[in-house]
Amino acid sequence: MLKYEAVVDDLKKKINDGKYAPSTQLPTITQLCLQYGVSKITIKKAMDELERQGFVTRQRGSGTYAKQRLDENEFARWTENDHIKGTKRDYAERGMRVTSVVYDFSVVEPPAHVARYLQMDPHEGFCYHIVRRRDLEGEPSSIEYTYMPIDLIPNLKRANVEDSIYHYITEDLGLNIDSAHSIFRAVNPTEDEQRWMGVGPGYPMLEVEQVAFLSNGEPFEYSITRHLKITGEVHSVRVH
Amino acid sequence: MLKYEAVVDDLKKKINDGKYAPSTQLPTITQLCLQYGVSKITIKKAMDELERQGFVTRQRGSGTYAKQRLDENEFARWTENDHIKGTKRDYAERGMRVTSVVYDFSVVEPPAHVARYLQMDPHEGFCYHIVRRRDLEGEPSSIEYTYMPIDLIPNLKRANVEDSIYHYITEDLGLNIDSAHSIFRAVNPTEDEQRWMGVGPGYPMLEVEQVAFLSNGEPFEYSITRHLKITGEVHSVRVH
DNA sequence: CAGTGGTCTAGACCACGGA
DNA sequence: CCGTGGTCTAGACCACTGC
Numbered sequence: 001m002l003k004y005e006a007v008v009d010d011l012k013k014k015i016n017d018g019k020y021a022p023s024t025q026l027p028t029i030t031q032l033c034l035q036y037g038v039s040k041i042t043i044k045k046a047m048d049e050l051e052r053q054g055f056v057t058r059q060r061g062s063g064t065y066a067k068q069r070l071d072e073n074e075f076a077r078w079t080e081n082d083h084i085k086g087t088k089r090d091y092a093e094r095g096m097r098v099t100s101v102v103y104d105f106s107v108v109e110p111p112a113h114v115a116r117y118l119q120m121d122p123h124e125g126f127c128y129h130i131v132r133r134r135d136l137e138g139e140p141s142s143i144e145y146t147y148m149p150i151d152l153i154p155n156l157k158r159a160n161v162e163d164s165i166y167h168y169i170t171e172d173l174g175l176n177i178d179s180a181h182s183i184f185r186a187v188n189p190t191e192d193e194q195r196w197m198g199v200g201p202g203y204p205m206l207e208v209e210q211v212a213f214l215s216n217g218e219p220f221e222y223s224i225t226r227h228l229k230i231t232g233e234v235h236s237v238r239v240h
Numbered sequence: 241m242l243k244y245e246a247v248v249d250d251l252k253k254k255i256n257d258g259k260y261a262p263s264t265q266l267p268t269i270t271q272l273c274l275q276y277g278v279s280k281i282t283i284k285k286a287m288d289e290l291e292r293q294g295f296v297t298r299q300r301g302s303g304t305y306a307k308q309r310l311d312e313n314e315f316a317r318w319t320e321n322d323h324i325k326g327t328k329r330d331y332a333e334r335g336m337r338v339t340s341v342v343y344d345f346s347v348v349e350p351p352a353h354v355a356r357y358l359q360m361d362p363h364e365g366f367c368y369h370i371v372r373r374r375d376l377e378g379e380p381s382s383i384e385y386t387y388m389p390i391d392l393i394p395n396l397k398r399a400n401v402e403d404s405i406y407h408y409i410t411e412d413l414g415l416n417i418d419s420a421h422s423i424f425r426a427v428n429p430t431e432d433e434q435r436w437m438g439v440g441p442g443y444p445m446l447e448v449e450q451v452a453f454l455s456n457g458e459p460f461e462y463s464i465t466r467h468l469k470i471t472g473e474v475h476s477v478r479v480h
Numbered sequence: 481c482a483g484t485g486g487t488c489t490a491g492a493c494c495a496c497g498g499a
Numbered sequence: 500c501c502g503t504g505g506t507c508t509a510g511a512c513c514a515c516t517g518c
Binding site: 022023024041051054056057058059062065066067068069117119176178179180181182183184185186187188200201202203204205206207211213214215216217218219227229232233234235236237238239 | 263306308357416420427441444447477
Binding site for chain 3: 242243244278279280281282285299300301302303
């Protein structure tokens with residue numbers, strides 16, 4: 001374990017345990033250097049991380065202070081944003097059963113805006129088009145519309161789509177998923193969605209439009225996911 | 241201007257101008273050190289920032305690559321998250337006129353969950369309770385329910401509430417707003433909201449529940465804001 | 481003006497990717 | 500194996516807060 005990670009973990013624990021209570025000052029950087037036997041820049045890096053995660057606030061000339069964090073909702077997602085991982089793994093780690101219903105799995109020419117996001121030349125190349133309902137413990141949770149270039153993600157099978165696409169990409173293809181750019185909005189379900197999800201026309205859904213990237217900067221996925229209320233909640237920490 | 245900021249700005253410009261095209265490799269850290277005449281750790285810090293903002297991706301052993309960013313929507317908010325500022329200032333900077341309709345401005349005992357978020361002892365101390373509609377260019381944009389301890393924010397006047405509360409806190413009180421923890425959800429409007437905002441019962445609104453903090457770690461505001469579709473859009477970059 | 485956090489350096493060493 | 504980015508150090512100097 002890296003030194004700054006160890007410092008982060010220890011300070012998180014102390015803040016959660018109330019050893020450093022909310023709105024009280026933490027030891028100074030110099031003191032923490034002595035305490036953990038590391039250099040100033042390492043403590044600084046640990047503090048950057050704690051600030052990003054919403055555990056502390058810092059004021060030059062004054063000090064570092066603990067903050068109280070919002071209660072974690074059981075269904076909160078991609079908040080802590082320390083990870084990009086598939087829905088399935090995300091929930092599997094909490095011991096929840098994720099299943100899928102596939103409504104479409106085909107190969108198409110992508111619409112213009114999708115081609116643009118995926119950096120494909122117009123009318124050059126094809127994409128998978130996937131429509132899936134994701135169920136949590138057997139209950140409909142979200143509906144997902146995905147485009148991926150077949151050149152980047154070859155040989156995707158229906159079995160992968162019914163299980164976990166992210167698993168196929170990372171484990172079978174050995175590709176490295178790096179990051180995602182997302183937009184969140186509130187929307188109403190389409191008629192198809194009302195039928196698929198069992199909700200009325202005025203039901204509020206959280207829509208996430210997203211482009212995901214590999215570690216070489218190539219976009220490999222454009223998707224729109226619409227979440228039912230119970231599982232659609234996004235937490236975030238904004239700083240400065 | 242700080243050295244790493246100058247590097248960030250210059251690289252952003254080069255990426256936006258296509259000098260470093262999406263999915264292509266940037267110069268190595270060593271090359272950038274020479275190019276900008278700064279040390280490795282300064283380039284590193286600049287890269288951290290560019291990664292956080294979604295401009296680049298990095299892979300140890302391989303290199304740093306440019307990414308294409310999602311188009312900026314005119315109404316995208318607190319994405320770039322480089323700033324916490326009030327709605328008014330936020331939109332004023334884009335040349336838009338923000339006005340308010342105040343439905344309630346009173347002093348109350350906070351509900352239990354609000355008292356907990358604001359770290360107030362139960363039945364000890366009072367809060368302002370503010371209900372405001374925020375209008376953009378004369379059109380209803382969002383409805384806002386706010387609690388703030390009167391001890392922390394003394395002498396708040398109706399005129400401030402009708403103008404900008406953030407302005408009063410930062411300019412008049414000289415307090416330092418540091419950060420905010422938020423939760424996003426999709427919801428339907430209440431009956432009051434349907435009347436105030438001129439929408440039907442099934443209209444999808446983006447709700448933001450939020451606790452905001454001063455730079456000494458003290459929470460000073462609990463609020464729930466519900467946005468109409470046109471102005472309620474949140475952009476975000478998730479990494480690793 | 482003493483004490484805090486922030487920036488920056490030059491350089492050692494490590495971890496990982498890819499040919 | 501070499502080249503990449505990542506971590507870490509000791510220490511100089513700066514910027515801000517608050518008494």
